Amino acid sequence: MTLELHLRRPVVDDHVWPDIATVPRSLRARAAAPLTMALLRRAAERAHVRVEIATDVAGQIDGPVMLIADPEAFARRVGSCGLIGLGESYMAGEWDSPDLVGVLTRLAGVISTAVPAPLQRLRSIHLPPVPDVDDPRTSHAARSNIARHYDLSNEFFAGFLDDTMTYSAALFDDPDTAGWNDLASAQAAKIDRLLDRAGVGHGTRLLEIGTGWGELAIRAAARGARVHSVTLSGEQLHAARARVAAAGLTDSVDITLTDYRDITGRYDAAVSVEMIEAVGYAHWPTYFGRLAELVRPGGQIALQAITMPHDRMLASRNTYTWIQKYIFPGGLLPSTEAVLAHAWVAGLHVTDRMSLAPHYAATLRLWRRRFGTVGAAALPPGADDVFIRMWNFYLAYSEAGFRSAYLDVEQFAFRVGGPQ
Template structure:
């Protein structure tokens, strides 16, 4: 079947990736980056001692006041501190949120950001001495109530990420505009491999859901429409739901351009308001945006939408159950700046909530290394196209935020702190 590409955009590739040169953060746009925390000497000293001690024990090169790129005999990931006082003040006040905000502010850099973050992710449980784990509530904050995924809150949370700009996402995604893990056949992957790898992922999900000619398919989470296009080309009739107005507009345009508008209905609709029953339900990396409070509603909606004998195919990012429980009540850098209201589930949480809704886990396959490769390619393309991102109106604080987010996510999969899985659910209780 012919590939349906996104509309052409002129995105010049740079010969060498550019570093986002820090500029003074706009205090209206970035209040917690623009201003340093008020001096709290004791907390800053404790942070400097604990973090400094942890960094010295890790396979990293830590430099103070030197230039990124300085020669190192070890070729280990580096962390170059331009403003140690700002770095430790932020961590002393806000822990890992402060660590990310310090990067956004340009107070530290690394020539191998994903390598550095992979080392930290691998040793994350050892960064703070065990006797001090009980003091965790003193340096982490709880999630703000405004981020709850009520119907109104979910629309706002989706808007804050997915409605940033279709052109922004086109600046680093491949022409399929698929914003989820691809499935590769060889490593290391090249950017040119991404469209086929994304189609391989989509086709595997459609196969798992038994989507064929005549299937009535519900997709929860449209993205920019690539899965709906692939399913419609098989002869399926697709109802696809999204809360993103930007995504819905472009998805409809792409589907219309492919001549498949009579087979795909793109709806601005919350999953809790879905009507009708379907032969199959597919949802790709959408559960992470639901929030733990609403997982029972999500799985109940999946079950209610399924006809007898139907199948649900999910692609979901997962983390360990203990890590999930710690993260659930914590306001993190990701929840503050990237995915408000989101939470990555554990496999156990998925299985238990699915079972409570009357769904049985039939198969469950993980492929974390493929997501690490996908994120690497996105990050490399993003950094190569900084000028395009800047021309779209995104300042250097945003660029550093996005670079940190992509590298942070890549490190999660490289370290196996995170996984990504394709899961098939069918009606019935666990065997």
Template sequence: MTLQQTPPTPLLRDRIDPQRWADVVRVPVSSPLRTAVARAVITRALSRLPLRVMMGGRVLGRGGPLLQVHDPEAFTARLASDGLIGFGESYQAGEWDAPDLPGTLTVMAEQLTTLVPASLQRLRWLWELRQPDGANTEAASHANIRAHYDLSNELFRLFLDDSLTYSSAVFEQLPACWHQLEEAQHAKIDRLLDLARVGPGSRVLEIGTGWGELCIRAARRGATVLSLTLSEEQHDLAVARVRAARLEDAVEIRLQDYRRLDPVRDGRFDAVVSVEMIEAVGVEYWPTYFQTVDTMLAPGGKVALQAITMPHDRLLATRRTYTWIHKYIFPGGMLPSNEAIDQATREHTTLRVARSEGYGQHYAETLRLWRERFTAHGAEVAELGFDEAFRRMWTLYLAYSEAGFRSGYLDVRQILLTRRAEA
């Protein structure tokens, strides 16, 4: 079927800052052969999906959420040159849109392993970019965290609830409403503190402070807390929130890498709690991370983690791949699998997984609420100095993440680790 389709003029890429968004503005040029192969693969893949794709005067797909490609040549060129990085940059450039963005991306996520023929997947090493060496050294980790979390506390305030908790909530029931989010975030935190048996007199180590809600709730249970962060913006606001709660005698928040912990100087802890921080550690440092946790844990202590996980076969296939998420959202990040966590703890520590529960659909709902709130506050985001390319980037990031959980490709788990002799 053909359809007359006139691309909007001008596209977003024609009016955004070419210095700030050089690779979004620039449309790559590939060889004629590579472009022809890419066009054939893209057309074949889109034609098989339960989507309705308007592209180049044609309608592709088997019906479903709408994906409208405004500039098919640029869209194809970006995918031919840069794969999924190009797919994301094409959205930032305004070259394609989807009225139901998470719905469209969920369809793609559900078909992720079959979109590209197996014969071409085996050749992915020819064009896929690789993560740079040293992406998670101490110096690089500081830069990685600053790139995301030090954007602006006010930006995060616009779409997070009043607890300023930037991780999956756990709701009483699904689907969820905005007014339930803060309570669901507290429920998530309380589940983790219960898992680690945090109570009066507990010494708690938190790796990854966020904006301080977990250490505040732990201190209100009568615990003393040492919390570590690499984000200056988060550190300053978390310290202010602890002070406002009059808990500064119970909570210490440090700007410090977890690798700098010292059991002689810092003592050992009855509980170690870490919420969605392992994703920023990097594959090569997972053993170091768990060894540090093991070293800092007192006899009889418990470790409670909240971790986003991916299938182990996809981890093995993509662990060195440099993605759009790395380039624009979370530099140096890598999601573990359940098997990777089990392997790292078994091979490098005395810790063992004693319990693991998944809440993937709860994260999908959390992300939906954040995305809707972010979109509703677009004018305020712009007033903070974030341009349209940034706003589209973050909208895509939130929708892309939501789709990962809705499709079941991603999960989020609360994991209890204990020493093998104490399990």
């Protein structure tokens, strides 16, 4: 892959991408730029990542190398906004890499030690706070946050997901050798394991929090369960209902546009897959409390959740991140400790746990490669080169998180009311 191809700068519409079109020009940004480049080179040396200025490089470029086309713009963005600036600089085409996942994986492995401790303590002062508008304190705000991601268009997600339209970590026989043709069956295996842990069978009254595109509800109904599934995405609601109807399971599956806080009734079991990440730190007690209220005593609950280290969660819970700004507004990844603590307070007893981190890395690898083949017709209305770079960075950034063990994803099973 040639240098010229990698450093082609996108055309930026400043009405759509105001923060990408404008490089920070404040005194703070200018003053931070030299320190930023020094810290980058320190981190890159520890991570065994090459940092090259584009004008100094020619010919074929391979491997974990950062090619920086505009060092001053890059340094000002990162110096002003940290990892938000790193992502925005990539979106602006100010840096690139022939191995983006490799670079981000290696940097993630040293991120907690590359910045000196005194500077890390200034994180909450220097970096932007989480805007109140993104806090899902009301059902309306939560629906708005979900819509910004999941309502891009069903066609867009269909462009890089497999035929099951499942947008969460799969469970492969061997994640290291998994290929595209293995993905659909691996998603089915993941879903079936969750349904097994929740004890879902014939006659089970099952609650699903977070419908996605309906695959879990379909597989549960095929077992004979009666499913109530809730979502906050209008696009997913229509697509999931259509898929349920096509499977001939309309009488067994009820999908509604409902906030988890507004659900009524009592169920034998509940399943929720990678939905807690959108709940928000302040609302985790409510989330687990509602699960405990909605499932009968002795009933089973199965969750799949992306987690991060507890100390990093505490450090970042009040910090605005690139993922929050551009991909998932209003959310926060919990730690395993937070999941277990809130579950215990709600009266939920852990019966099973399993990590799927290597499986998520493989899932994201397959999505990312498929995304590179998505045609213009499948992109959301108004999508441009900056949008494509944003999604490339998001998928690579996420994959790197799991490959570096900075992130984990776990399946948890709980019994309501403690051990029997």
